[in-house]
Amino acid sequence: MSRELVWTGFMSLDGVVDSPGGVEEGHRGGGWVLSTEFLPEAFALKGEELEETTALMFGRRSYEAFAPVWVGSEDHAAYKDLPKYVVSTGLEEHALVDGWGPTAILRSVEDVAALKQGDGGAIFVHGSAELARALAEADLIDRYNLLVFPVLLGAGKGLFSTVDRNRQHLHLRESEAYPNGVVKAVYDVVH
Numbered sequence: 001m002s003r004e005l006v007w008t009g010f011m012s013l014d015g016v017v018d019s020p021g022g023v024e025e026g027h028r029g030g031g032w033v034l035s036t037e038f039l040p041e042a043f044a045l046k047g048e049e050l051e052e053t054t055a056l057m058f059g060r061r062s063y064e065a066f067a068p069v070w071v072g073s074e075d076h077a078a079y080k081d082l083p084k085y086v087v088s089t090g091l092e093e094h095a096l097v098d099g100w101g102p103t104a105i106l107r108s109v110e111d112v113a114a115l116k117q118g119d120g121g122a123i124f125v126h127g128s129a130e131l132a133r134a135l136a137e138a139d140l141i142d143r144y145n146l147l148v149f150p151v152l153l154g155a156g157k158g159l160f161s162t163v164d165r166n167r168q169h170l171h172l173r174e175s176e177a178y179p180n181g182v183v184k185a186v187y188d189v190v191h
């Protein structure tokens with residue numbers, strides 16, 4: 001039995017995961033989550049994830065964006081003492097955020113595969129589109145927790161690879177549509 005690896009995040013209807021929180025993140029269409037009417041029930045999945053998360057994983061850029069904010073965030077206080085993993089070939093130990101619990105740097109997809117074989121519960125990957133594509137291509141992602149927003153961005157980082165590869169089937173675990181147009185879709189990857 002291996003640990004479950006779950007990608008979680010916000011996505012536009014056309015598959016873009018780039019800059020959901022704001023333009024300063026680098027995408028001219030950024031901030032698209034904030035431009036959608038806020039309904040607490042549409043974000044309930046995020047609260048449910050807190051109960052299930054036993055570790056967090058990020059690519060370097062997402063870690064550098066989230067860690068300095070989440071370390072002091074009351075909304076993310078439950079994550080503070082959880083183990084964290086950053087997958088990066090270039091990040092140095094001294095660049096890790098102090099006071100945010102145990103954090104290890106993994107240098108390769110193979111390191112992630114080895115981590116999955118260890119003991120423990122679900123590892124949630126936040127943001128990190130490039131990492132998510134690499135993990136999916138290595139058949140390491142077990143579930144996608146998606147909140148799909150009613151916006152088309154046309155360009156930006158996508159979650160799914162455009163590389164020609166073998167078909168991968170998904171099983172719909174749970175879904176719900178909300179009055180603000182957001183759709184929750186939780187898919188298990190059929191391995």
